[in-house]
Amino acid sequence: MSSEALSNLLHEDRRFPPPxxxxxxxxxxxxxxAEADADRIAFWEKQARRLSWAKEWDQALDxxxxxxxxxxxxxxxxxxxxxxxxxxxxGNGEKVAYHWEGEPGDTRTITxxxxxxxxxxxxxxLVELGVQAGDRVAIYMPMIPETVVAMLACARLGAPHTVVxxxxxxxxxxxxxxxxxxxxxxxxxxxxxxxAPAALKPAVDEALLECPDVRSVLVVKRTEQDVAWTEGRDVxxxxxxxxxxxxxxxxxxxxxxxxxxxYTSGTTGKPKGILHTTGGYLxxxxxxxxxxxxxxxxxxIYWTAADIGWVTGHSYIVYGPLANGVTSVMYEGTPDTPHRxxxxxxxxxxxxxxxxxxxxxxxSFMKWGDDFPAKHDLSSLRLLGSxxxxxxxxxxxxxxxxxxxxxxxxxxxxWQTETGALMISPLPGxxxxxxxxxxxxxxxISADVVDDAGKPxxxxxxxxxVLTQPWPxxxxxxxxxxxxxxxxxxxxxxxxxxxxxGAKKDEDGDxxxxxxVDDVMNVSxxxxxxxxxxxxxxxxxxxxxxxVVGATDATTGQAVVAFVILRAASAGGDADEVGSMxxxxxxxxxxxxxxxxxxLVVEELPKTRSGKIMRRLLRDVAEDRELGDVTTLTDSTxxxxxxxxxxxxx
Ligand code: 6R9
Numbered sequence: 247m248s249s250e251a252l253s254n255l256l257h258e259d260r261r262f263p264p265p266x267x268x269x270x271x272x273x274x275x276x277x278x279x280a281e282a283d284a285d286r287i288a289f290w291e292k293q294a295r296r297l298s299w300a301k302e303w304d305q306a307l308d309x310x311x312x313x314x315x316x317x318x319x320x321x322x323x324x325x326x327x328x329x330x331x332x333x334x335x336x337g338n339g340e341k342v343a344y345h346w347e348g349e350p351g352d353t354r355t356i357t358x359x360x361x362x363x364x365x366x367x368x369x370x371x372l373v374e375l376g377v378q379a380g381d382r383v384a385i386y387m388p389m390i391p392e393t394v395v396a397m398l399a400c401a402r403l404g405a406p407h408t409v410v411x412x413x414x415x416x417x418x419x420x421x422x423x424x425x426x427x428x429x430x431x432x433x434x435x436x437x438x439x440x441x442a443p444a445a446l447k448p449a450v451d452e453a454l455l456e457c458p459d460v461r462s463v464l465v466v467k468r469t470e471q472d473v474a475w476t477e478g479r480d481v482x483x484x485x486x487x488x489x490x491x492x493x494x495x496x497x498x499x500x501x502x503x504x505x506x507x508x509y510t511s512g513t514t515g516k517p518k519g520i521l522h523t524t525g526g527y528l529x530x531x532x533x534x535x536x537x538x539x540x541x542x543x544x545x546x547i548y549w550t551a552a553d554i555g556w557v558t559g560h561s562y563i564v565y566g567p568l569a570n571g572v573t574s575v576m577y578e579g580t581p582d583t584p585h586r587x588x589x590x591x592x593x594x595x596x597x598x599x600x601x602x603x604x605x606x607x608x609x610s611f612m613k614w615g616d617d618f619p620a621k622h623d624l625s626s627l628r629l630l631g632s633x634x635x636x637x638x639x640x641x642x643x644x645x646x647x648x649x650x651x652x653x654x655x656x657x658x659x660x661w662q663t664e665t666g667a668l669m670i671s672p673l674p675g676x677x678x679x680x681x682x683x684x685x686x687x688x689x690x691i692s693a694d695v696v697d698d699a700g701k702p703x704x705x706x707x708x709x710x711x712v713l714t715q716p717w718p719x720x721x722x723x724x725x726x727x728x729x730x731x732x733x734x735x736x737x738x739x740x741x742x743x744x745x746x747x748g749a750k751k752d753e754d755g756d757x758x759x760x761x762x763v764d765d766v767m768n769v770s771x772x773x774x775x776x777x778x779x780x781x782x783x784x785x786x787x788x789x790x791x792x793x794v795v796g797a798t799d800a801t802t803g804q805a806v807v808a809f810v811i812l813r814a815a816s817a818g819g820d821a822d823e824v825g826s827m828x829x830x831x832x833x834x835x836x837x838x839x840x841x842x843x844x845x846l847v848v849e850e851l852p853k854t855r856s857g858k859i860m861r862r863l864l865r866d867v868a869e870d871r872e873l874g875d876v877t878t879l880t881d882s883t884x885x886x887x888x889x890x891x892x893x894x895x896x
Contacts, residue, residue, distance in 0.1 A: 258639045262646065262679040264655055268628065272675020274537045274689070282689035289690045290317075290718050293533040294525065297569065298332045299323050300498035303525070307716065313736040313743070314723065315716045317526030321501035325524050326402035329568035330365055331496065333358045342573045345547075345596050346391050349438035349579025356391055358571070361398075364391075364487075366494035368399035371486040375462045377430055379404030379499065382507065384428040384460075386410045386419055386450055388437020389578040392466045392483060393554050394564055396432045397506075401524075402496050406504040408519070411555030411855040411880075412437060412444075416452035418877040421517055423457045426507050426725050432483075434466035435473050441583050443469035451476070501525030507725045508557055510663050518734070519725030520557075520663045526718030528569055530667040534688060535566030538657055538671050539600050540629060547596050547626070549575040551589060551603040556856045557663040558633055561719075562602060566667075581607060586614045590622035590649075601649070602631035602659075606791075606857030608641045611648075613790030613813050619648050629674055631657045634856045636759045638781040642681035660684040660759055662745065664735070666719030669693065670757055682781065683758045691717055695749045695757065700739040708750040708775075710763060712742040748775055765861055767796030767804045772839050774806065776861065779842070782835035783808060786828060788816030793851050793859045794842065797868035805843035807868040808832075809888070812847060821847055844868070850884045852876075864888075 264272070282289040287306045294303070303321030333341065339359030346354040356364075377383060383400045385407050387393040393409070400407040408426050410419050423431065431454070436445040447465060451474055454460050465473065466483040502523045509517040535541060539548065548567055552558040567574045575596050581589050589611075593601065611619065630650050632642070637658050646656050656679060660670040669691050670684040677685055687693040692715040694702050703709040720743070723731040738744040748760035760766070760775040767774045776794045783792035791811040796804035810828065812819075825845040833841045852860045855878070863885055866873045876882050 264675050269675040273540050274673050276676050278689045294529040296532050297328050317718045318501035321525050322498040323525050324496040324498050326398040327496040330362045333571045334362050344576045346576045363492040364395045365398040366492050367487050367490040368395050369402045369494045370490035377405050381405045382426045382428040383407050384423050384431045386433045388412050404499045404503050406506050408507040409555050413880045415877050416449040420453035422509050430462045432464045434468045435471045436469040447473040520721045521725050522666050527666050530719035531561045531566040532569040534668040540674050543571050546599045548572050548600045549598045587618040590619045594623045597626040600629045604634035604857035605637040605641050608645045609791045612644050630654050633659045636777045638784045639681035640785045658684045664721045683756050685756050695751050705751045705755045706753050711745045711747045711749040714742050770802045779840050782832045786831045795861045795865045808842040808845045809848050848888050852884045
């Protein structure tokens with residue numbers, strides 16, 4: 247990516263230094279970067295000692311078969327013991343692990359002691375179903391406490407789980423079960439979504455028509471919907487689990503014991519099963535959760551408002567917060583049920599101090615208007631986080647102002663399913679935040695931005711994001727496909743991990759993410775990033791959300807096509823007028839070359855479970871093609887809505 251091409255990016259000069267009181271009491275100070283630089287391996291060994299090991303490792307990192315890494319070789323550890331038992335043994339059994347809130351308003355409070363009992367019972371039930379260390383278990387569940395219990399029960403047994411997002415189709419579920427050859431599935435009758443029970447079991451039944459090797463399906467009763475029943479295969483959770491003993495002695499496994507397989511979203515073709523193992527993964531999620539969210543386990547009420555079926559849920563609803571013995575909030579439903587202030591009501595109710603969510607949610611809240619958060623007491627919040635996509639400066643500033651009361655730092659955290667844990671992020675007590683920048687690699691992590699030839703670009707230039715050293719929570723391989731692991735991540739720039747993201751180093755050397763490299767457009771030989779134009783569009787007061795794609799164009803190579811959602815106050819105007827106003831706005835913000843050829847006003851955008859816009863599908867629309875694979879969309883009707891809306895507007 248040429249630097250000339252990205253020179254007009256995000257001219258953003260607002261700065262937000264850490265609040266003095268937060269900085270004074272922060273878990274991590276500036277000195278930690280130097281400490282980690284001096285001896286990266288010793289730094290990670292120190293972090294690994296946050297955990298309880300049955301036996302310490304002999305070697306911290308074995309990189310002799312790069313890019314296949316082994317961390318904490320020879321160490322013995324159990325992830326569930328670290329997340330639950332050790333807190334109970336330390337006298338914190340009465341501490342709340344989760345304040346769970348169902349969408350209809352039912353609640354459950356689960357202490358660490360109760361969680362330990364539930365996990366032990368579930369582990370005993372899985373043993374009864376024949377699950378052994380190394381067996382894969384698929385989990386297809388709503389956001390209920392049993393989902394966490396199921397994951398930890400698997401971890402306790404050394405049986406890697408593969409959680410499939412409850413919004414995915416039977417086909418997506420079938421592909422994932424087949425790919426990792428799971429023999430047991432844990433599901434529920436359904437869950438609540440948008441005010442009504444949504445069914446899950448029928449999708450399992452359909453998927454299993456083509457998964458003959460699955461022998462048992464454990465079904466949690468959540469909604470009381472009628473379910474079809476396959477005798478001999480289906481077992482009610484309450485019948486299988488409730489009768490079990492609360493005693494289960496955890497076995498300590500090798501640090502490299504597989505912990506889970508998580509399939510990545512949005513890719514075409516065969517799903518990629520990202521494999522995470524135990525010791526290194528848990529070390530880095532525990533450290534990054536503590537460092538980046540400045541966790542004070544005695545006083546914080548932490549909330550990752552994401553789905554457990556996304557890696558963010560695995561690392562920062564389940565493993566990170568539990569390893570650190572923190573109290574979390576977990577919410578089942580959507581942010582607008584029964585009203586658009588639901589999240590803010592929950593923050594006030596539980597006194598949430600730290601909120602972590604995706605820019606897509608923030609942009610929806612902006613669209614709904616400032617009044618909803620303004621009605622609730624959000625003064626307990628002291629820190630906000632963002633994940634999943636580049637956060638536009640406008641969304642960052644809105645988040646900080648309207649949710650954070652203009653007090654709280656915002657940490658924009660860059661990472662991937664593959665990286666397992668946060669990699670590039672501000673540190674809230676140290677960093678002077680720049681809206682829209684993930685800033686720099688965390689202590690112990692080595693990232694850089696390189697050009698086509700793999701050479702680091704100078705400050706002020708753009709290129710490809712790479713990770714130049716192995717890290718503890720890195721994926722170990724793609725399930726069953728070592729060669730694809732090497733080809734996908736380690737071949738483009740030999741010796742470095744290729745993240746697939748475009749990035750820019752600003753004049754201070756701070757990192758700005760520019761979206762996936764396949765989201766870079768080439769218009770008349772100029773390279774433009776989708777993020778850049780989307781940010782310019784969202785900075786206009788009438789735009790709530792924007793998605794930009796490059797559509798093939800006979801003259802210019804590609805042409806910029808923008809899909810925009812208008813803020814409530816601006817909806818209903820003349821489409822042509824809105825279009826020309828926004829085109830002028832982009833020309834002013836970036837330059838005439840970036841002016842969208844077409845601007846289409848839509849009601850919704852197609853998104854994955856993690857809130858990433860599926861630009862691939864919008865490109866299909868922009869180029870008038872048949873739609874590609876939609877199995878990873880959270881809501882597959884969105885595309886029909888967009889197409890119908892556009893057809894009627896023609
Ligand atoms: C955690 C997660 C990974 C991709 C990643 C990048 C995008 C995530 C970001 C971000 C800019 C951030 N991404 N966080 N882009 N700024 N703070 O999202 O994992 O679902 O695997 O997606 O998401 O493009 O490569 P995953």
